[in-house]
Amino acid sequence: MRVLFATLLLAGSALSAGAAEKIKVLVIDGQNNHNWQQTTPVLKKLLEGTDRFTVEVATSPPANKKEEMEKFRPELAKFDVVVSNYNGQPWGKALNDDFEKLLKDGKIGFVVVHAANNAFGGWKEYNQMIGMGWRGKTGGDRLFLNDEGKAQTVKSGEGDGSGHRYTGPFAVTVRDGDHPVTKGMPMEWQHVRDELYDNMRGPIENVKVLATAFSKGTKVHEPMIWTVSYGKGRVFHTPMGHDANAMRCWGFAGTLTRGTEWAATGAVTLPLPKEFPTAEKASPIPEK
Numbered sequence: 001m002r003v004l005f006a007t008l009l010l011a012g013s014a015l016s017a018g019a020a021e022k023i024k025v026l027v028i029d030g031q032n033n034h035n036w037q038q039t040t041p042v043l044k045k046l047l048e049g050t051d052r053f054t055v056e057v058a059t060s061p062p063a064n065k066k067e068e069m070e071k072f073r074p075e076l077a078k079f080d081v082v083v084s085n086y087n088g089q090p091w092g093k094a095l096n097d098d099f100e101k102l103l104k105d106g107k108i109g110f111v112v113v114h115a116a117n118n119a120f121g122g123w124k125e126y127n128q129m130i131g132m133g134w135r136g137k138t139g140g141d142r143l144f145l146n147d148e149g150k151a152q153t154v155k156s157g158e159g160d161g162s163g164h165r166y167t168g169p170f171a172v173t174v175r176d177g178d179h180p181v182t183k184g185m186p187m188e189w190q191h192v193r194d195e196l197y198d199n200m201r202g203p204i205e206n207v208k209v210l211a212t213a214f215s216k217g218t219k220v221h222e223p224m225i226w227t228v229s230y231g232k233g234r235v236f237h238t239p240m241g242h243d244a245n246a247m248r249c250w251g252f253a254g255t256l257t258r259g260t261e262w263a264a265t266g267a268v269t270l271p272l273p274k275e276f277p278t279a280e281k282a283s284p285i286p287e288k
């Protein structure tokens with residue numbers, strides 16, 4: 001009888017420490033040249049819709065409130081992963097320091113969505129974290145893939161600055177199908193209308209490109225999903241997600257949710273959405 005009781009106890013504790021434990025996500029927004037008031041609820045819904053996450057939102061003070069911004073210091077250590085929907089003025093030094101340290105030590109993961117990679121051009125460590133982002137032509141090297149799938153580098157100062165020289169629906173091509181996030185994705189899938197970011201620039205250190213998209217604007221394959229190792233921290237980065245409609249895509253949803261799980265834990269248990277797009281057909285999420 002005692003043995004049976006012990007077994008039951010073990011089973012109970014394994015359950016509460018395992019599958020039932022949700023990943024704690026903090027979305028940061030509050031300033032963005034995009035409509036963060038509309039997109040944060042979509043990010044939250046996509047994440048919570050998987051039942052794998054709990055999501056809190058930290059909204060920064062509005063622009064030009066320097067004193068309030070110095071005090072803006074969400075308790076990052078309470079979370080497993082930060083998702084940035086922020087593209088605004090610099091945070092205070094205390095928050096920058098918290099963020100750098102926790103990420104570098106692998107205590108939190110980081111997810112960069114679309115215009116979040118436009119932020120903090122003058123923050124050296126941020127550029128290391130995101131690998132590459134929306135910077136002028138002198139803001140670092142750029143990386144693209146040629147038609148043979150070979151990585152090509154353009155030096156800082158050469159070529160064009162960052163932009164979105166094509167906007168519309170486009171195909172995403174998986175370049176590394178063995179990564180936990182992309183495993184099982186069709187090697188090509190159709191994304192709904194979005195800005196196709198090109199000429200992302202930065203230090204490009206410890207970057208792994210998982211997927212690209214051919215831009216009709218630049219005529220090359222632009223990085224569309226990538227990871228960055230920042231110390232012990234995992235960063236997941238996608239320049240997709242210009243607006244709520246671009247996020248209402250089962251391809252974006254699968255990418256975001258699995259990317260967030262991976263950044264938090266280093267593994268992916270979430271299956272791809274059953275509505276995931278194919279090489280032939282996009283798969284918008286109905287608005288409701």
Ligand SMILES: [Zn+2]
Nearest residue numbers: 034115195242
């Ligand atoms: Zn945009």
